[in-house]
Amino acid sequence: MITLQPLRWGKPYESMEIKDVVHFDTGEPIAKFGSVGGGIVARDMKQAHKARAALLKHSTDELIAMSKKAAELFETAELPVGDSMQSVDQFVHQQSASTGLPEHMCRSNLKKNSFVLSHIDEILDCLTRGLDLNILSKGFGEEGRGVIVSYQAQTPVLGAILPNNSPGVHTLWLPAIPLQIGLALKPGSQEPWTPYRMVSAFIQAGVPAEAFGLYPGGHDAGGAIMTKTPRSMIFGSAETVAQHAGNPRVQAHGPGWSKILIGDDVVDDWELYLDVMVESVLSNSGRSCINCSGIWASRHTREIAAAIAKRIGPVDVLPPIDDNAQLAAFTVPAMATGTHAMVQQDLSESGVTDMTAEYGDKLIEREHCAYLRPMVVHADSPDRGVAMKEYMFPFVSVVECPQAEMLRRIGPTLVGTVLTRDPELVAAAGACVDIDRVNFGPIPTNRLNWLQPHEGNIIDFLFRSRAYQVADLPVAANA
Amino acid sequence: MSAAQSSIPEDVAKSASDARDRLNEHTLKIVHWHFSEDTGSPFWLEKKSELGFDPLKDVKSFDDLKKFPHFEDEWLRGGPIQRWVPKGHAGKPVYVFETGGTTGIPKSRMVIEDHWKDYELFSDTLPDEHFPRGSNWLMLGPSGPRRLRLAVEHLAQHRGGICFCIDLDPRWVVKLIKKGWMEHLEEYKKHCIDQAVTVLTAGHDIKCMFATPKLLESLGEALEDRGTSLQEVGIKGIFSGGTEFTPQWTRFCVEELLGGPVEEGGVYMTPTYGNTLMGLACSKPIKAADGYKISYYAPQPRAVTEVVSFDDYNQVVGFGETGRVKLYTLTDEFFVPGFMERDEGEREAPFDMYPWDGVSGVRPFHELASATTVGVY
Numbered sequence: 001m002i003t004l005q006p007l008r009w010g011k012p013y014e015s016m017e018i019k020d021v022v023h024f025d026t027g028e029p030i031a032k033f034g035s036v037g038g039g040i041v042a043r044d045m046k047q048a049h050k051a052r053a054a055l056l057k058h059s060t061d062e063l064i065a066m067s068k069k070a071a072e073l074f075e076t077a078e079l080p081v082g083d084s085m086q087s088v089d090q091f092v093h094q095q096s097a098s099t100g101l102p103e104h105m106c107r108s109n110l111k112k113n114s115f116v117l118s119h120i121d122e123i124l125d126c127l128t129r130g131l132d133l134n135i136l137s138k139g140f141g142e143e144g145r146g147v148i149v150s151y152q153a154q155t156p157v158l159g160a161i162l163p164n165n166s167p168g169v170h171t172l173w174l175p176a177i178p179l180q181i182g183l184a185l186k187p188g189s190q191e192p193w194t195p196y197r198m199v200s201a202f203i204q205a206g207v208p209a210e211a212f213g214l215y216p217g218g219h220d221a222g223g224a225i226m227t228k229t230p231r232s233m234i235f236g237s238a239e240t241v242a243q244h245a246g247n248p249r250v251q252a253h254g255p256g257w258s259k260i261l262i263g264d265d266v267v268d269d270w271e272l273y274l275d276v277m278v279e280s281v282l283s284n285s286g287r288s289c290i291n292c293s294g295i296w297a298s299r300h301t302r303e304i305a306a307a308i309a310k311r312i313g314p315v316d317v318l319p320p321i322d323d324n325a326q327l328a329a330f331t332v333p334a335m336a337t338g339t340h341a342m343v344q345q346d347l348s349e350s351g352v353t354d355m356t357a358e359y360g361d362k363l364i365e366r367e368h369c370a371y372l373r374p375m376v377v378h379a380d381s382p383d384r385g386v387a388m389k390e391y392m393f394p395f396v397s398v399v400e401c402p403q404a405e406m407l408r409r410i411g412p413t414l415v416g417t418v419l420t421r422d423p424e425l426v427a428a429a430g431a432c433v434d435i436d437r438v439n440f441g442p443i444p445t446n447r448l449n450w451l452q453p454h455e456g457n458i459i460d461f462l463f464r465s466r467a468y469q470v471a472d473l474p475v476a477a478n479a
Numbered sequence: 480m481s482a483a484q485s486s487i488p489e490d491v492a493k494s495a496s497d498a499r500d501r502l503n504e505h506t507l508k509i510v511h512w513h514f515s516e517d518t519g520s521p522f523w524l525e526k527k528s529e530l531g532f533d534p535l536k537d538v539k540s541f542d543d544l545k546k547f548p549h550f551e552d553e554w555l556r557g558g559p560i561q562r563w564v565p566k567g568h569a570g571k572p573v574y575v576f577e578t579g580g581t582t583g584i585p586k587s588r589m590v591i592e593d594h595w596k597d598y599e600l601f602s603d604t605l606p607d608e609h610f611p612r613g614s615n616w617l618m619l620g621p622s623g624p625r626r627l628r629l630a631v632e633h634l635a636q637h638r639g640g641i642c643f644c645i646d647l648d649p650r651w652v653v654k655l656i657k658k659g660w661m662e663h664l665e666e667y668k669k670h671c672i673d674q675a676v677t678v679l680t681a682g683h684d685i686k687c688m689f690a691t692p693k694l695l696e697s698l699g700e701a702l703e704d705r706g707t708s709l710q711e712v713g714i715k716g717i718f719s720g721g722t723e724f725t726p727q728w729t730r731f732c733v734e735e736l737l738g739g740p741v742e743e744g745g746v747y748m749t750p751t752y753g754n755t756l757m758g759l760a761c762s763k764p765i766k767a768a769d770g771y772k773i774s775y776y777a778p779q780p781r782a783v784t785e786v787v788s789f790d791d792y793n794q795v796v797g798f799g800e801t802g803r804v805k806l807y808t809l810t811d812e813f814f815v816p817g818f819m820e821r822d823e824g825e826r827e828a829p830f831d832m833y834p835w836d837g838v839s840g841v842r843p844f845h846e847l848a849s850a851t852t853v854g855v856y
Contacts, residue, residue, distance in 0.1 A: 015727060016725075016726050016727040016730060016770065016771065017725065017727045036727070036731075037725075037727065037728055037731065038696070039696040039700075039728065039731050039732075039735075039736070040731055040735070042696075042700055043700070043731075043735055046703070223661065226661075227661075227665055239659065242659075243659040243661070247662070
């Protein structure tokens with residue numbers, strides 16, 4: 001059985017606190033995880049500058065080449081992970097076993113992470129708007145207009161408190177390495193697999209091992225990363241995001257409340273967009289912040305909701321190894337029962353209708369886990385509480401709202417797909433500060449173009465643009 | 480007899496038997512004190528009528544304490560506090576000590592001199608080599624209505640030293656955590672640690688200290704940030720407690736904070752386990768060779784800990800087996816015939832230094848763990 005131990009700047013640390021992890025469906029033991037407390041993390045963070053120093057020994061071009069090699073290894077090779085050699089199949093099985101995701105979704109996330117890393121040069125080019133990366137290394141340089149520009153790294157390492165639910169979000173910290181910034185990661189207790197395998201792939205590809213700290217542990221370890229690193233990212237609930245609002249040291253990623261907005265000019269043809277809506281709601285079992293949780297239109301909303309319900313309402317639980325499995329398990333059953341209770345509360349409000357009611361029970365309880373089957377809810381007004389809800393399973397509210405009010409009422413929207421040809425709505429949606437990523441046209445919310453800036457541009461987070469002036473010193477008289 | 484029991488050396492078994500005899504004798508004395516009309520407390524004298532047995536006649540040994548219903552912690556919330564003062568101690572000055580981080584009505588315990596006696600007994604377990612007599616102390620932990628400050632201060636005085644104290648209010652810490660004000664929490668911790676560093680570096684010849692694990696960790700870190708260490712500022716011995724201790728934390732402490740194992744010149748550190756009800760349980764000396772295992776032994780016969788079955792709180796588990804921690808307080812000031820602690824652990828066998836049951840691996844009771852804010856100070 002594989003044992004994952006903490007990694008302290010590249011050196012494995014034999015933790016005395018070992019937890020067993022069992023398969024969510026069968027209860028079979030699959031792994032042992034060691035953890036550390038905040039004291040060890042805090043102590044290591046005093047040496048964080050060495051992580052950057054080790055990376056600075058390699059040029060950004062070299063690190064980009066290593067990253068591309070790492071992408072290939074991550075996706076295809078047998079790699080040393082913890083105390084074992086891990087094949088791709090084992091990785092997929094282990095990740096599925098602890099997260100509840102069907103195995104084909106784990107493979108899909110594996111490819112997504114690998115894709116980002118293999119295109120890291122293009123992504124960095126996009127994120128920096130074409131800046132010569134040597135300027136980031138050196139701290140200053142000539143941009144080409146006869147002006148010196150300077151970017152100052154704000155931290156030697158990027159800290160990250162990683163989530164349990166969605167292996168896809170690891171794409172957000174991957175650019176740190178070619179940017180010559182070390183990593184101090186607290187892996188999610190159910191999803192340590194991607195960070196461990198990715199770090200192994202980086203090291204096998206030639207990135208210095210001392211650039212990596214992996215600190216599985218409790219809140220204590222996460223808290224130490226956040227307080228001791230000048231820049232960290234965290235993934236959590238709306239409360240987590242609110243807690244760190246306005247803190248320049250922390251980039252908080254929470255619920256996405258991603259939405260599809262249908263303009264009055266095309267809403268009569270809503271059936272043309274049914275596939276886009278279904279994919280946006282159902283992909284990755286609805287777990288991602290980029291999954292669509294709200295579809296807004298001024299009319300036909302009941303028909304739209306009924307049509308989506310007809311497509312996703314019958315989706316049922318299948319074994320995790322089944323390639324047709326669309327639903328991920330809640331490995332902590334209480335999370336499913338708690339979520340189910342919250343949805344029942346939403347449904348009790350007047351004007352809210354469960355459009356999937358006829359497709360059977362939604363809460364499916366198993367011996368070691370539980371599932372929630374897809375739900376489509378109709379809200380007759382944006383005033384209904386359910387209009388702003390997001391849950392960790394395929395769940396969408398179809399909200400009836402006049403077009404004129406839509407952009408004022410949608411609230412925070414990580415991905416907004418706007419279906420319209422109306423130039424006024426296009427202009428207004430483009431200017432709407434509540435929408436982060438905006439798609440015009442039939443682009444499912446889950447389909448990201450990585451060659452676009454994505455939320456929380458890591459360059460802006462890790463580097464500061466500043467003035468940098470240089471003049472020659474006069475030659476001393478006795479020189 | 481279990482395998483573990485049969486492996487107890489003969490001399491330890493004999494000492495354990497003698498200790499049990501002393502415990503039985505002590506139990507009789509204490510029960511008579513608390514249930515006699517002349518000396519008992521109003522609380523126990525009133526409770527006597529509800530018991531369905533006569534403690535004065537029916538308690539003949541420690542095991543007979545199982546006839547009592549479990550001690551309910553709600554009995555300690557709210558007043559009047561006078562109902563707990565034994566008539567036999569009427570007129571003496573009384574302290575009230577409260578539980579640490581509680582933000583509702585706290586559990587209160589009246590004390591006359593027990594905290595002094597507990598710490599004098601504890602003092603006997605401290606090696607003079609690492610806790611030099613006559614040297615000064617630092618108390619870095621909660622004071623306020625907690626007993627810790629007065630108890631540690633008495634310990635210092637009992638050993639001929641003077642105690643410097645830094646306060647930390649755990650109730651404010653609990654509020655900060657619940658509000659999610661983690662930056663404020665960090666600042667508050669820093670505020671406490673800054674004071675400790677100031678005292679330690681002000682020429683007061685402090686060689687010994689008490690600190691909670693988290694504050695000790697932060698203090699070590701702060702000293703390192705200033706280019707020094709606990710060793711370099713002159714600390715020889717530390718006793719630590721108040722929150723959960725793990726072998727891993729102890730190992731980290733020894734290897735990375737205290738300058739290595741004590742036999743190689745590192746600072747001596749002993750974990751303790753205690754509370755307002757029981758007093759202070761000492762740790763069996765911790766060693767790397769034992770995997771930094773931490774085993775606690777209550778100051779018997781004044782207090783007793785048992786590890787009992789999760790299904791039957793009157794059934795002690797076998798040595799090495801896991802159960803919930805149950806404690807008894809048997810002093811002439813306070814009588815607790817079986818209080819179910821919010822902890823679980825493994826039952827440990829007697830050994831030569833403490834020839835009675837101990838408990839190791841102490842951690843929050845699994846059924847309560849999710850509802851407990853652990854380690855607030």
